[in-house]
Amino acid sequence: MTAAIETVDLTGEPPSRVQSAAFYAVKDLRRGDKVVLVTAQEPTLLMQSLDLQLRHNLAWTMVEADGKWRIEVSHRADAGPRDVLELLERDHKRLDRLFTQALQLLNRNEAAGAAPLLREFAAALKRHMAVEDDVLAPIFATATGAAGDDPLSIMLREHADIRQQLAVIAECLAGDAPETGEIGAFCAILAGTLAKHEHREENNLFPRWRAVWARRTDAERSQMMARVEAALRPGDE
Numbered sequence: 001m002t003a004a005i006e007t008v009d010l011t012g013e014p015p016s017r018v019q020s021a022a023f024y025a026v027k028d029l030r031r032g033d034k035v036v037l038v039t040a041q042e043p044t045l046l047m048q049s050l051d052l053q054l055r056h057n058l059a060w061t062m063v064e065a066d067g068k069w070r071i072e073v074s075h076r077a078d079a080g081p082r083d084v085l086e087l088l089e090r091d092h093k094r095l096d097r098l099f100t101q102a103l104q105l106l107n108r109n110e111a112a113g114a115a116p117l118l119r120e121f122a123a124a125l126k127r128h129m130a131v132e133d134d135v136l137a138p139i140f141a142t143a144t145g146a147a148g149d150d151p152l153s154i155m156l157r158e159h160a161d162i163r164q165q166l167a168v169i170a171e172c173l174a175g176d177a178p179e180t181g182e183i184g185a186f187c188a189i190l191a192g193t194l195a196k197h198e199h200r201e202e203n204n205l206f207p208r209w210r211a212v213w214a215r216r217t218d219a220e221r222s223q224m225m226a227r228v229e230a231a232l233r234p235g236d237e
């Protein structure tokens with residue numbers, strides 16, 4: 001596939017329009033695409049805000065020349081993960097996609113088609129939680145408080161709840177004739193739990209872990225990247 005490269009010159013836009021014009025230029029960016037934005041103002045804040053609006057899907061490099069900034073924007077997935085937290089964030093999206101596919105089949109009353117997807121999803125989610133609990137929590141060792149309302153304690157508690165919900169779904173699937181409505185109801189509850197859980201991790205816990213990551217040496221970081229990548233990969237569960 002040939003990469004599509006488009007240049008959007010925003011230097012003539014009035015300052016109040018630059019943000020929305022830039023948003024429309026990059027909002028449909030797909031893997032392999034590149035958009036070059038040209039701005040009159042230093043674009044760091046603009047790019048951070050666009051990236052936030054687009055769920056951290058952007059990667060960019062910028063250069064200044066002749067009083068203008070040239071920003072080359074690509075899809076984050078083309079850039080490679082910058083740290084172990086981004087590996088987990090990407091895994092959240094992968095888990096969400098897999099679960100959505102299973103839910104769509106359940107909505108169409110296709111329990112037999114949904115079952116293998118749900119099993120794959122449950123195995124991947126357990127691997128993901130094991131990485132967070134057993135690999136990263138001890139390494140990053142952010143403080144837990146006696147009140148239990150710190151991000152790490154909340155994560156550990158929510159994982160226990162998610163494991164229980166997965167066990168209930170597995171029990172329904174193990175029956176002779178899995179009942180689509182019943183499984184669908186439990187899956188809907190889990191979908192809500194998981195969305196809130198991922199949001200809390202990405203916004204409350206991972207920023208704290210990132211601060212610890214920033215103080216690690218390059219050798220420690222690449223060792224951790226390799227360990228997390230391997231632990232997220234399907235094994236022989």
Ligand SMILES: [Fe+2]
Pocket residue numbers: 128129132155159197201
């Ligand atoms: Fe988690």
Ligand SMILES: [Fe+2]
Pocket residue numbers: 088092128132198201
């Ligand atoms: Fe997670």
